Amino acid sequence: MIYSLGENQDLSFLEERELEQVAIGVYQVIFNFDQNMSIMVEDRFEFSSGSEVHVWKPGATSVAGITASLLGEKVKKVRVGSGSSVELVFSGNKRLMLTPEKSRYESYQITHRGGSIIV
Numbered sequence: 001m002i003y004s005l006g007e008n009q010d011l012s013f014l015e016e017r018e019l020e021q022v023a024i025g026v027y028q029v030i031f032n033f034d035q036n037m038s039i040m041v042e043d044r045f046e047f048s049s050g051s052e053v054h055v056w057k058p059g060a061t062s063v064a065g066i067t068a069s070l071l072g073e074k075v076k077k078v079r080v081g082s083g084s085s086v087e088l089v090f091s092g093n094k095r096l097m098l099t100p101e102k103s104r105y106e107s108y109q110i111t112h113r114g115g116s117i118i119v
Contacts, residue, residue, distance in 0.1 A: 003119065004119060005080050005084040005119060006080070008080070009117075011078045011080060011086065011117075012078060013037070013114070014033070014037065014075050015075055016074055017035060017074065017075050018033060018034045018073070019031055019032070019033055019070045019073055019090075020032050022067050022071065024061055024064040024065065026059060026061065027042060027058040028058070029067070031067070031070075031096070033075075035112075036111075036112070036113060037113075038110075038111045040108060040109045040111070041098060041108045043058075043100055043105070044056065044057050044098075044101055045099065045108075046096075046097040047070075047094075047095070047096055047097075048095045048097070049066075049095075070094060073091055073092070074090065074091065075089070076090060084107070084119045085098060085099045086098040086108075086110075098119075106118050107119050
């Protein structure tokens with residue numbers, strides 16, 4: 001369990017994972033990948049496809065629905081940035097950016113076979 005990520009955090013286990021399901025709730029979006037990996041977002045993320053950028057925050061279900069275009073796509077690259085941000089690059093230059101904001105609540109959780117990373 002981690003509460004912040006350093007820029008050297010290794011998240012390469014997400015690379016080549018296929019997105020199998022997007023579960024949309026009012027206050028969270030869960031991205032379920034193959035091999036029992038998932039990312040649950042409760043704070044904020046950005047989804048970009050080409051020049052369009054869509055920002056999701058709790059309650060923005062229409063923005064969450066746009067991420068369904070990632071279904072069946074594999075994560076090609078994972079980058080950890082400052083402020084515990086994580087960028088997942090999919091084929092077709094589609095990107096999912098987890099950008100936590102300062103809050104007393106968790107922003108996102110990455111679950112994999114080795115445990116959970118909570119930010």
